[in-house]
Amino acid sequence: MNPTVTLKYPAPVALPQAHPDLSIVIPAYSEEGNLEQIYLELSKILPTLQLSWEIIFADDGSLDQSWQIIQDLHQKDQRVKGIRFSRNFGHQYALYAGLAQAKGRAVISMDADLQHPPSVIPELVSEWQNGSRIVYTIRLDHADISFFKKTTSRWFYKLLSFLSGVKLESGTADFRLMDRQVVDSILRLREEGLFLRGLVKWVGYPSSSITFQSGERFRGVSHYNLKKMVKLAWAGITSFSLVPLRIGIVIGIITSMAAFGELAYAIYAKLFTETAVPGWASAVSILSILFGVLFILVGLLGEYIGRILIEVRGRPRFLISDHVGVEQVRTDDAIR
Ligand code: UDP
Ligand code: MG
Secondary structure, eight states, X not given: OOOOOOOSSOOOSOOOOSSOSEEEEEEESSOXXXXXXXXXHHHHHGGGGTOOEEEEEEEOSOSSSHHHHHHHHHHHOTTEEEEEESSOOOHHHHHHHHHHHOOOSEEEEOOTTSSSOGGGHHHHHHHHHTTOSEEEEEEEOOTTSOHHHHXXXXXXXXXXXXXXXXXXXXXXXXXXXXXXXXXXXXXXXXXXXXOHHHHHHXXXXXXXXXEEEOOOOSSSOOOOOHHHHHHHHHHHHHHHOOHHHHHHHHHHHHHHHHHHHHHHHHHHHHHHOOOOOOOSHHHHHHHHHHHHHHHHXXXXXXXXXXXXXXXXXXXXSOOEEEEESOSSOOOHHHHO
8 A cells, every 4th residue: 555645844945055156135225115026036037047046135224114024035035134234324334244144156236126137137147157256237327317317427437437546437336246255355345434336346356247227216215315425426535546635735736836936026026127016806816715725625634534533443334233044143343
């Protein structure tokens, strides 16, 4: 007699691996409408790659149900993991903290709002398998992206490239693949005011890039307001360039040359001509222009000294309050 064996437990979907081939890192700030959708899309596309994978959500102190949703997703699928910040520390730190938890041989970072289409992932992975340690993506702007955002972003990348010598194409997004070696190099950088787009360029390694058509935000609103954009741009400039500090030297040289010229002229006029040195209006306006410039430069100095102060203080750059699925959470102190 042949008793039929019934399977008591459902077959395991796929056991999470300690070191998967691929980690997807997704910073998320109040993205409750998007998390399930991005999980669904990823869980369709990733199995086509024949690689083991994990998804790491870095909740940047969301004010909505995002963390609950991340926990639910983890219950459903152990390959979904998450960390949660104690408050909003900013996109760049969420991304960095996510990278620190990722175990994959390659790590892909992308936004939670589906503006970075998961359908591009196979292309990223095949570039990696062909030997690129970093695969950049260049965003081809969607018609919906505002004129303001397009132009400011283009000018910002031009200015940054000019000031710092780090060549960043306009449309560089935080959507890219990095090899384990690159991620480890990034994690060695301990600076405040993270500007990961620049840092990834800075570390070097063989790289390639692909283009993608940016989509519309699936649900919710952008949290990158003007203030956050300016803050990120300023972090980019001050962490990569000392040119603003050197502006003072250039202005100093030009004005002192002009002053010497004027002095020579005044002596000449006194000795050889009868004309008095004319008007004080010009003198006063030059004086006030120079004072203006001087204060701007003092302010700039203050900015850089402020950065030094922040570095010296050595506070953790982010704090993690909860986690799911990560056995050993890597805090900022652990990385520093
Ligand atoms: N984000 C974050 N912390 C923030 C702001 C944004 O982690 O303080 C995340 C956000 O959830 C998204 C990504 O960063 O996954 C890009 O943000 P967003 O879509 O708001 O910016 P945009 O695409 O409009 O530049
Ligand atoms: Mg977006």
